[in-house]
Amino acid sequence: MKKTIEQKQISNAVINRLPRYHRYLGELLKSDITRISSNALAQKMSITASQIRQDLNCFGGFGQQGYGYNVALLYKEIGKILGVDKSYNAIIIGIGNLGHSLASHHMFKNRGVNLIGLFDVNPDIVGTNVLSLQVKEISELENFCHNNRVDIAVLTVPKAETPIMCERLAELNVKGFWNFSNMELELPGYDVQIENVHMGDSLMKLCYRLTQ
Amino acid sequence: MKKTIEQKQISNAVINRLPRYHRYLGELLKSDITRISSNALAQKMSITASQIRQDLNCFGGFGQQGYGYNVALLYKEIGKILGVDKSYNAIIIGIGNLGHSLASHHMFKNRGVNLIGLFDVNPDIVGTNVLSLQVKEISELENFCHNNRVDIAVLTVPKAETPIMCERLAELNVKGFWNFSNMELELPGYDVQIENVHMGDSLMKLCYRLTQ
Numbered sequence: 004m005k006k007t008i009e010q011k012q013i014s015n016a017v018i019n020r021l022p023r024y025h026r027y028l029g030e031l032l033k034s035d036i037t038r039i040s041s042n043a044l045a046q047k048m049s050i051t052a053s054q055i056r057q058d059l060n061c062f063g064g065f066g067q068q069g070y071g072y073n074v075a076l077l078y079k080e081i082g083k084i085l086g087v088d089k090s091y092n093a094i095i096i097g098i099g100n101l102g103h104s105l106a107s108h109h110m111f112k113n114r115g116v117n118l119i120g121l122f123d124v125n126p127d128i129v130g131t132n133v134l135s136l137q138v139k140e141i142s143e144l145e146n147f148c149h150n151n152r153v154d155i156a157v158l159t160v161p162k163a164e165t166p167i168m169c170e171r172l173a174e175l176n177v178k179g180f181w182n183f184s185n186m187e188l189e190l191p192g193y194d195v196q197i198e199n200v201h202m203g204d205s206l207m208k209l210c211y212r213l214t215q
Numbered sequence: 216m217k218k219t220i221e222q223k224q225i226s227n228a229v230i231n232r233l234p235r236y237h238r239y240l241g242e243l244l245k246s247d248i249t250r251i252s253s254n255a256l257a258q259k260m261s262i263t264a265s266q267i268r269q270d271l272n273c274f275g276g277f278g279q280q281g282y283g284y285n286v287a288l289l290y291k292e293i294g295k296i297l298g299v300d301k302s303y304n305a306i307i308i309g310i311g312n313l314g315h316s317l318a319s320h321h322m323f324k325n326r327g328v329n330l331i332g333l334f335d336v337n338p339d340i341v342g343t344n345v346l347s348l349q350v351k352e353i354s355e356l357e358n359f360c361h362n363n364r365v366d367i368a369v370l371t372v373p374k375a376e377t378p379i380m381c382e383r384l385a386e387l388n389v390k391g392f393w394n395f396s397n398m399e400l401e402l403p404g405y406d407v408q409i410e411n412v413h414m415g416d417s418l419m420k421l422c423y424r425l426t427q
Contacts, residue, residue, distance in 0.1 A: 196425050
């Protein structure tokens with residue numbers, strides 16, 4: 004079984020599918036399924052087996068003729084490619100309804116991301132707890148970032164305030180931004196990675212399928 | 216300018232990009248930009264001009280050599296393809312933090328979807344208002360669906376309750392499901408469209424990019 008990971012020429016389309024592979028393989032593991040053929044995985048994921056083989060070949064394979072994929076190994080390796088083993092630290096800025104919902108979600112833990120801080124400006128929210136974290140005043144941000152390694156900031160602040168907040172955090176050496184303010188946030192001049200979430204796009208895809 | 220819409224052989228990849236075109240064109244319209252070349256649009260969207268031309272050709276073009284795209288026309292036509300002009304009616308089941316956040320968002324209105332009902336089981340939440348809508352007890356669902364056309368149900372209920380709720384709604388003739396319960400919801404035997412949202416996938420893409 005080839006295990007060399009060659010990550011040179013990987014297209015965005017493949018990267019976009021990796022979290023989905025990771026999710027399905029995690030479900031298989033939970034169901035105590037230890038190996039699976041590309042055909043069976045393809046049927047489960049509603050894609051073609053050749054697509055799966057092609058995608059995973061980008062990373063040097065993982066499959067074995069006549070055996071299929073070792074679920075635990077493939078799950079672990081895809082997790083590594085996705086950085087699940089890096090233990091990134093994250094904070095959430097803006098603990099309104101959406102921020103609160105994200106903060107109380109298992110999504111961070113399940114993906115190897117440690118949620119270490121919550122920040123807001125609203126005095127009614129500052130000081131309250133979400134799970135084991137107490138929401139801090141945003142003025143504590145600089146101090147917090149100096150005393151803790153913060154890799155990722157989740158932004159659920161109003162659109163107009165997002166670019167300023169992003170720059171403030173980039174100055175504090177935060178490198179990753181998960182932005183929910185429904186805008187194409189960019190920060191030229193900084194070496195940062197930004198993932199802009201547009202939930203409405205998914206609603207539109209549903210409307211498209213209903214229309215057909 | 217060709218305006219015939221041929222929607223036969225359109226790949227999922229193109230469909231996935233359409234909401235993004237719609238979003239960017241909407242932003243251009245807001246900035247009073249009336250026409251744009253495929254090169255300028257490509258630069259703005261960080262994709263190639265040939266990709267744009269190829270995508271829009273699936274629907275019969277819209278561009279004119281030497282003129283570029285008429286922003287308002289293209290926005291309207293892509294909106295039509297996506298069903299923005301259909302005025303779908305939607306309800307949200309589960310008005311916890313996420314449901315509340317979705318209910319107070321402009322995303323529905325901006326996409327031509329009318330939010331007409333909110334439902335929950337929690338007596339502390341039933342009877343409260345989110346914008347102009349009062350949250351109803353879930354036992355009122357059948358009555359509500361008989362008296363109103365409901366096209367889309369937004370599901371923000373616990374994972375374990377999602378399939379039962381989906382079937383209950385499908386029996387009430389709801390055809391579209393926007394599912395936030397972080398599971399691959401399926402409803403065999405019913406003619407429904409389901410869009411499963413996995414926000415964590417987007418977090419993993421960010422982690423991947425940070426890892427590179």
